[in-house]
Amino acid sequence: MRKLKTSRQPEILDAALAIADERGLEALSMRAVAERVGVTPMALYGYFRNKDELLDGLVGRLLGELVPDDPGQTWQERLGAIAWAIRRLAREHPTVFPLLLLRTSVTPDGVKLVDLAYQALLDAGVPEADVPRVERLMSTFVLGFALSEVSGRFSHASREIRHRRGTDMPAHQRLAGHLTPDDWDAEFADDLADLMRIIRPV
Amino acid sequence: MRKLKTSRQPEILDAALAIADERGLEALSMRAVAERVGVTPMALYGYFRNKDELLDGLVGRLLGELVPDDPGQTWQERLGAIAWAIRRLAREHPTVFPLLLLRTSVTPDGVKLVDLAYQALLDAGVPEADVPRVERLMSTFVLGFALSEVSGRFSHASREIRHRRGTDMPAHQRLAGHLTPDDWDAEFADDLADLMRIIRPV
DNA sequence: ACCTGAACACCGTTCAAGT
DNA sequence: ACCTGAACACCGTTCAAGT
Numbered sequence: 001m002r003k004l005k006t007s008r009q010p011e012i013l014d015a016a017l018a019i020a021d022e023r024g025l026e027a028l029s030m031r032a033v034a035e036r037v038g039v040t041p042m043a044l045y046g047y048f049r050n051k052d053e054l055l056d057g058l059v060g061r062l063l064g065e066l067v068p069d070d071p072g073q074t075w076q077e078r079l080g081a082i083a084w085a086i087r088r089l090a091r092e093h094p095t096v097f098p099l100l101l102l103r104t105s106v107t108p109d110g111v112k113l114v115d116l117a118y119q120a121l122l123d124a125g126v127p128e129a130d131v132p133r134v135e136r137l138m139s140t141f142v143l144g145f146a147l148s149e150v151s152g153r154f155s156h157a158s159r160e161i162r163h164r165r166g167t168d169m170p171a172h173q174r175l176a177g178h179l180t181p182d183d184w185d186a187e188f189a190d191d192l193a194d195l196m197r198i199i200r201p202v
Numbered sequence: 203m204r205k206l207k208t209s210r211q212p213e214i215l216d217a218a219l220a221i222a223d224e225r226g227l228e229a230l231s232m233r234a235v236a237e238r239v240g241v242t243p244m245a246l247y248g249y250f251r252n253k254d255e256l257l258d259g260l261v262g263r264l265l266g267e268l269v270p271d272d273p274g275q276t277w278q279e280r281l282g283a284i285a286w287a288i289r290r291l292a293r294e295h296p297t298v299f300p301l302l303l304l305r306t307s308v309t310p311d312g313v314k315l316v317d318l319a320y321q322a323l324l325d326a327g328v329p330e331a332d333v334p335r336v337e338r339l340m341s342t343f344v345l346g347f348a349l350s351e352v353s354g355r356f357s358h359a360s361r362e363i364r365h366r367r368g369t370d371m372p373a374h375q376r377l378a379g380h381l382t383p384d385d386w387d388a389e390f391a392d393d394l395a396d397l398m399r400i401i402r403p404v
Numbered sequence: 405a406c407c408t409g410a411a412c413a414c415c416g417t418t419c420a421a422g423t
Numbered sequence: 424a425c426c427t428g429a430a431c432a433c434c435g436t437t438c439a440a441g442t
Binding site (some may be wrong): 092098099101102103104106110111112114116118119122128129131132133136137140141143144145147148151152153154156157158160161168169170171172174175177178179181189190194195197198201 | 205240243278293300303304305306308312313314316317318320321324330331333334335338339342343345347349350354356358360362370371372374375377378379380381383384389392393396397400403
Binding site (some may be wrong): 207209241242244248306 | 434
């Protein structure tokens with residue numbers, strides 16, 4: 001297990017992120033990154049053991065863009081800040097964002113974020129034994145929502161359904177007037193409000 | 203846009219699913235599927251326009267394994283049945299499961315599932331205007347939870363954290379005794395119970 | 405310490421052809 | 424109607440070598 005150089009790691013990750021943002025995750029090849037950095041593909045292997053580790057590095061880079069931590073705010077405001085920051089990240093880097101849920105990389109900034117969430121839940125009065133579970137509940141929803149949005153799971157579905165009404169979907173028919181939201185900001189806010197009521201019933 | 207043959211589509215999708223289950227999503231290549239079906243790679247292109255469409259077909263196949271619909275149950279039981287069925291699917295096909303969140307394919311069985319969820323929410327007394335949003339909230343959480351579980355986001359994180367205690371994660375330190383769950387069945391059940399209280403406060 | 409070149413074993417897909 | 428063979432433009436990665 002050789003030792004890795006670190007000197008140009010940030011530069012390489014920047015190049016990788018730029019490629020993914022501009023041309024999609026599929027275009028993110030070792031060869032493309034190398035070309036952008038101005039180096040031979042093999043030179044990258046001095047900085048990352050393989051492509052998987054480069055992707056882990058990318059996840060770390062993304063999480064570094066978050067981390068608000070504005071103490072002096074209420075616990076609701078702090079939890080909300082994390083949630084909206086994650087969603088913003090998804091919209092800024094839609095093609096890389098799925099890696100946050102797919103790859104299991106534990107980065108310092110990620111841990112820091114979880115710690116802030118723990119603290120907010122403690123301040124909210126959630127019993128210590130429940131805090132980690134509730135944090136996972138919240139983060140799972142937030143990550144899932146952001147992913148659904150950028151992957152098109154939400155919008156694509158509701159668009160598609162309008163075409164094939166009828167047949168055997170009685171509930172869809174009854175809800176015909178309510179199937180077209182398209183204000184995801186408002187929906188996300190409503191969802192967060194509902195979830196806050198799990199944490200502490202108002 | 204040529205017309206596709208359908209005759210051997212199910213056979214091809216079975217082969218694809220078997221490969222992914224046995225050797226992972228990365229091993230799922232057109233060439234591997236072709237070999238398993240006993241045919242040249244190019245023969246597949248008579249049944250699916252490209253690999254993406256084959257993956258969409260796979261998503262449809264997975265959703266076909268679900269669809270409980272046991273009327274005569276309470277709305278809680280019906281919603282729970284869907285949630286647990288999705289989670290079971292994730293554990294049976296861990297490497298393909300992420301496609302459900304990543305790919306935006308709208309299949310008949312998927313729509314059917316959503317319709318059942320809508321009906322349960324209506325029966326629960328959720329106002330018509332809120333039903334689609336609450337369904338998205340629930341499905342987002344359930345898919346996200348199942349994905350986090352099979353991708354290792356949950357277990358990996360909690361395992362990792364035990365090593366690097368100390369430093370600057372005060373909340374982690376305070377929660378030291380509660381950071382090791384590992385009974386995900388129980389956690390999923392607790393989460394669903396909390397979410398049901400969003401739908402209808404008891 | 406850092407990088408290169410050539411090579412290996414793979415990919416998805418097109419095109420023209422065969423029965 | 425269904426399938427094949429050869430080819431193209433890609434991949435990630437190893438190995439030996441060069442400064």
